[in-house]
Amino acid sequence: MATIFKTLSVLKNPVKSFVGFIEASVSILKFCTKQRLISEGGVLHAHFYKLGIASNRHVSVKLLIMYLDFRKSAEVDQLLKDYDGFDMIVHNCLISANVNWGNVDEARKVFDEMPERNEVSWTALISGYLKCGKVDESMWLFRRNPFQNVISWTAAICGLLSNGMHSKSMELFLEMLRSGVTPNVVTFVSIVRACAEMGDFELGIAVFGLAVKVGFADDVSVCNSLITFGLRLRRMEMAAEVFEGMGRRDVISWTAILGMYDEMGDLREARKVFDEMPERNEVSWSAMISRYSQQGYAEEAFELFRQMLENGINPNSSCLSSTINGLANIKALKPGKNVHAHVVKIGMANNVFVSSSLIDLYGSCGKTTDGRLVFDTVHDKNVVLWNTMISAYSLDGQLEEAKKLFDQIPVKSIGSWNSMVSGYSRNEQHDKVFEVFNDMILSGQNPDISTFSTVLCACANLASLAKGKDLHGKTFKLGFQHDVFVGTALVDMYAKSGDIENAKKVFNKMPEKNEVSWTAMIQGLAENGFAKQSLELFEVMESTTLIKPNELILLAILFACSHCGLVDKGLDYFNSMEVSYNVKPNERHYTCVVDLLSRSGRVCEAEALMMSMPCEPEVNAWAALLSGCKTYGEEEVAERTAGKIREVAEKKSGGYVLLSNVYAAAGKWPEVVKTRKLMKERGLKKSGGCSWIEVKNELNLFYSQDGSHMESNEIYGVLELLNSNMVIQIQ
Template sequence: MASAEKVFDEMPVRNLVSWNSLVAGFVRNRIYGKAIMTFRGLLLDGEVGLDQVSLSSVLSACANSGELGFGRQVHARGVKAGADGLAYVENALIDMYLKCRCTEEARVLFESMEERDVVSWNIVMMGSVQNEHYEEVCKCFSAMRRDGIRADIASFSTVLQALWCIASWGQGATIHAQIVKAGYAMHCSIGSPLITMYAKCGSLADAYRYFEEINNNLSVVSWTAMIAAYQQHGHGDRATELFNEMLEKGIEPDYITFICVLSACSHKGLIDQGFRYFDSMSKIYNIVAGHEHYACIVDMLGRAGKLEEAKKFVDNMPIKPDASVWGALLGACSNRGELEMGEKVAQKLFEIEPDNSGNYVLLSNMYAYHGKLEEAKEVRRLMGCKGVRKETGCSWIDVKNKTYIFVVQDRSHSRTKEIYAMLRKLEDLVKEKGYVADTRFAVNDVDGYKEQGLWYHSERLALAFGLISLPADAPIRIKKNLRTCVDCHGVMKLVSGILQREIVIRDINRFHRFAHGSCSCGDYW
């Protein structure tokens, strides 16, 4: 871009095309500040007007840099120039407002459009994913099809992403059928989203089945998606096998591939192998390790109980440790009951990301586990003083292509009486097998950690609903937005053995596949 800028500066006369070319060039190279500065220069020039290319280019710069204020000014300029009704400009405006989280303004613009093409719909769906309005994406996709607009690769990729975020396997399978019908099943850009959708909806078998179907049309992205799927489901050995298969086929791993395979080594305790992969990044593939890779190594050492070695590794990092690295170490301290180191690491995290409630909760739980209830309460009070709120726990379950959401002590469902009756039945069944509630992390009754409160956690409500709604041989797939608590984890193991049901829970950390009384995570998560 430096050469292009030099040529532009030396031009004796500049027309709109030359201005537009420079603005668009900066946007393509993600130099958004200079794109906006150049557009300002265009406005000051006064010799040339504006067209849809000028407006859409600078709006893209505003969208990707969060410059909402200037974006609004550009919107006003577009209206004044009579260009706001042009499709390019309308789409760019909607994209800008959505990326700046002004969803209502984006909605008004979208609904006022005289003609909406597939690009318009895709922008709205992508924006909804970015704003975590996943159910809205599904509604938009259906509405687009009803309007007679043919979905393209971007449409399918976006709706698949929304579906894996809400773990809606049934709807995902329906979209897969539509992809096949549209002739996109073998397209390289669909491979990774479909594999990821099935894996994140808890069906590793479906993910691998599709992976094998497109075996002759696999890119590094698709290989990485399948490696990630095995890693997330606790099959670290299979993930590393697949990684080696990929290398044998002459496909070079990328930055993301190494995150996945290092995480797989961490979960399976493959320390020597993990370090070999880590070293190969720079020595063989010329990939500079990032924070995510260092965090994997810290997690790997922590899982093996090598906390001092993990801390030394962090201290000797060539780059400054970020929240992901310190978070991995705090998680290891929590799982190993290492309070002294955990306190110091937590303080680091409070400085780096003061609004992350998860760090406070982990430290509070560590204090509670060690019987230091006053210190645990003090951490909770600190959260209140800083205005940090713990995210509300939610669980999703898909039944007959419809997604149901549960929160703790939820009584909003039409089948609430049946759900709570099933919970009471489950409580009796697990107690017969020796279940004793794990209240080690109890701080006070309000926090819902006492025995009875544990039975109304969102994942147990989702489990009960699944048991009364799904066929007896169907796996129960649940998504949880937070870490599954120790007591719920124990109950799920017992229920899977007593009822001989497969239960799959995807929490914020990983997948838990409960079967025959045990969990795929090996009780470390």
Template sequence: MRSAVKSLLVPNPAANFEAYVSKCLSLFKTTTIARGTVLHGHLIKTGTSSERYISVKLLIMYLTGRKPVEAHQVAKEFDRFDLVVHNCFINANIQSGELDKARKVFDEMPERNEVSWTSLLSGFMKSGRVDESLWYFRRNPFQNVVSWTAVISGFVQNGLMLEALSMFLELCESEIRPNEVTFTSVLKACSETGEFMLGMSLLGLIIKTGNEHKLSVSNSLITLFLRMGETDSSRRVFDSMAKRDVVSWTAILDMYVENGDLVEARRIFDEMPQRNEVSWSAMISRYSQSGHPEEALSLFHKMVREGKLINVSCLSSVINALTTVKALQSGMNIHGHTVKIGMERDVYISSSLIDLYCKCGQTNEGRLLFDSVAEKNVVTWNSMIGGYGFNGQMEEANSLFEAMPSPNSVSWSALITGYLDNKQFDKVFDLFNQMLLFGERPNKSTFSSLLCACATTASLEKGKNIHGKAIKLGIQSDVFVGTALTDMYAKSGDVEGACRVFNRMPQRNEFTWTVMIQGLAESGFAMEALKLFDEMDSRTPPNDLMLSSVFFACSHSGLVNRGLQYFRTFETKMNGSHYTCLVDMLSRAGRLEEAEDLIESMPVEPEPNALAALLSGCQRHKNEELAERTAKKLWRAAERDSGGYVILSNLYASAGRWKDVLEVRKLMKEKGLKKNGGCSWIELKNQVHSFHSGDGAHSQSIKIYGVLKLLMYEMVPV
């Protein structure tokens, strides 16, 4: 500060007053309130503090620094009313949120200019007092583009998009020309309301007024085109910009992120000269959501190293990525980091951490965190309920659900999903009925869980009832509900019903195609499944389950050559389960040597099921030598699996090699292996009854076995 004051001694106030004042004004631009006070003292000594330009700067300095006593002292030095001084007081009161004081100053002013009116109406808009702002606007005698734009921008800031557009149309009827800020606000309103035709009609006016190359206008045009789905137009605007800022880059980055083109999005991200927390968060979130948690974590570590500000959205995405890869220790480190930066109290961060602990099997840690959250929201409760369900702790999940103050449809769905995952199907349906009795509207996730339970238990009647409820709620056309309905009908044996739902769906995704192809294949409609696959292939790349269904269809219909043709086409996409399907296909057709060669030449380790499929083929086609070789490999690959032993035992029995049968059974007994019991179920009066081989757990088992003995007696020939 001494050097600053010393520099004022260079231009002599008496000899060169203009240079002295200019020097003072430049110092006010960079000084702090403390240094400015010292400078004020120097100006008083030199007798120049009362000069109007300097006094105004002193007043602004004290008002900005929240020094009202000093500010009023400076204001007293003005011997009469000064319009600039009063405008400074209006702005200072608006900045501090004291709008009524600002209005009082305004109302007491003997005269006002356009700055006075615009400052006041803009201040009311920024504080959400829209009606009062509009009152002053309508009475403003200095209506110019600045005041019009202040109102239009204020409407947009308060979410009143239609009012902003209406005000803009009123502006167009006047002779006032919109400016850059006006167009920026109006384009945003068009984007938010979907008034794309109005937005497009602005292009000519933007060009006519020479605003087409203004940075904020170009950014708004990019956003408008993106909302319209015109990605090429967005890119053209971006490429034509002579100057771009972080908003421009982030907008075009969002375009590729939303389209799922992570390669191009990452290229744009790496090219960005400047990145903000939005661009970092967009990339990290998309990597996490798209099944690339490692990339999300790598980018997050880079973000931390560069010292970037981490927001809630970014941190939640990182925790979700850690949850996906079950990285408990890294998650605990992130938990510590949130405590360090004071974000552990955020309900969304804490909810994500609860989910992380629970998905890693640490429900006790999750519950400790849950109990420590002072202000829980519904997301926090749902995370803990879902965590208990994920770990099979349904008593705890149900107890917490009952203690929940205001459960929503997601809460009900979380509990229903927990019972579904733990195969407590009766509870699933009971809970759904309770949900309806409480007047809670089921969501898409709820219906998907219910239909999955119906498909698993082949409860066609229950599935049809749920289908009816989905129609009543108007969500049967939703792609997820439609896919679940298709799967339910197919797995319940009603292939025609599955086809009807599938054909009526207005939109399908890869999972929809998969369940339909799988349903046809498993129901014996192999040719129809392959025909549907060939129709789909050109527009949707096949996923793993879809390819497995195709090979299953070829295997069970004897279409070996066609199956091999699909293998050659999709060889690069093949995984272990696909090779198992191919081995099964060749083994069923009796091409056992080819199946064995395929196992030996696999680029991946053969699954035990592949060896079991070959062994089953050996049994079917009576190839004992190959069966023995395969059985030994299977025993090494799946030492605790009884399947291979059972197949080889049956093969020996069919060949009359009873000594070998006894030897295999002896090996099974020594290893403590047992053949898995069969299971069947029936649905009677909306209740599913399950039966296991040799199981007498059913409440009516004595009567059932009594009827069975009677039937067996009747079946014995006389």
């Protein structure tokens, strides 16, 4: 405010410099309106009233505009009383204000009461009707408009375009040309956009040709619209050619071409354009940061974000979300907290999209308490925010907290249900997966593709064929039977449930198969004892598709070769993994080959392979080698293997379990007890074995020495009775 009065005080004597003082007053009122400084504007009004210039027409009109913009009805009414008689500018201001407020009927009333009107009056009302979607009323007025110049034509064309009537806007443009009115820059920009919306490349080029003829070939706005037109229609070369041919470019030109390289996924060229930009706005910074983040370069995205702040550019919600999401992917908590601090500083803490990203960041870093603080500070929570917090709890294994929050959601979306279903699935609580799924069906919410994929995965893990078949039927009912993800999940479910025939039927009927689909079928055949069919299908995939074998497919192939006794073929696949398939063998691949050699009696080769491995052998590899030693009587190798197992046991609980099993197989029960006791002393735990049975659509889970089942007493009673009867039978 002091600066404003200082500006006015430059004109020491309002009487001597009256015209200049009025011009300065008008400029300052414009500034107050633009900067939303209503309090300062009110003080100025009082000051002008004291000086006796508040009634000056120029000043009073600007005061009226300011109060209308802030919807100060009392001040507006007072100013209107001060006007003596009809004033066209005042009435036009009232029409525009009512249009901006959405009161088009009130605007029409003011319009009808005007004794005379100018082109501003007609254009403002026509635009108002179009803005409210009342196209027929606007066109009725347009046809009766006595001031049909380029501004009114353009306003009508733009209005039709904003209502999605692209063809109608083009028809009006052609009528405008026939009437002899020359289009201006805004007209051309709008009509090129219409061509883009209609997807008519030839028409767009023709419009640009007319723009060249009229003299707008070098206009930045027209060229920018043509670049956007080319990008929308995927004519990248044309867009680049227009950009290169521009004599003058603005930040929109550069940002558009930057967006082009972003769309193409050419990060290097996009960065080159970004670095060459003479001026950058928040859109260009955000585009570059988002692309780095999406392609997995979180550190680069964060560095750009930091540079953006140093350049005085305030990030928008999209930019903040992209930066935070990138940091969440690499679990970078410290820089994430720095971004969070900036979010609070600039007043974006209540933005639901930014807050969702922050919750995701804290959840991925195991800091759900901090995520919950973010969640609780947001006043107007949307369903996305609720779902993100539930997912964060699920990711951290806090399923009780997740369920508690889930039950509190005011309105659950499909994403809410999926967050809960996937949470239980991720934590291997498959019985809970079915509970939530059943509740979802009862609530009236239809499952989507993601739901089916997750629930079918639970069926596969529990080998629950009856539930899987029921879900298969539901996919037909909802029309998901041809979806590649649902189809893949069904193949996996049937294969893991031992129903390989149905797995093959689903696979063969799939109209589209991806890498995961082939993997599920090849692996399913191999694990169900159809090793030769698995290898045949692999060869079909290689010869008929462009899919490159991945780690899992090659693992299944090695497994199949091992169980078919195809040693040499398995070794050929293993030795050509890196050369032919560009896949580096991991511990599981080596274990398969050790098993392959051990099963065929080539125990010494298996041992040599384990000694030469670039990574530490798995416990299962030692078990496979030991099994081969036992089968083929290789006592020396068996002794060395047992020694290695003892070494592994010092590091991993799995080694102790294997050592215990070795002693058990040899009948050395005191050694078994000693090994188990040693595990307990060292705080090592073996994950308990689990059995389950489904009775009347209810899943019953049992763990070793488990008494948590509701009918555990009765169950153990029956087991004791069976044990007694077995003892009697043996005797």
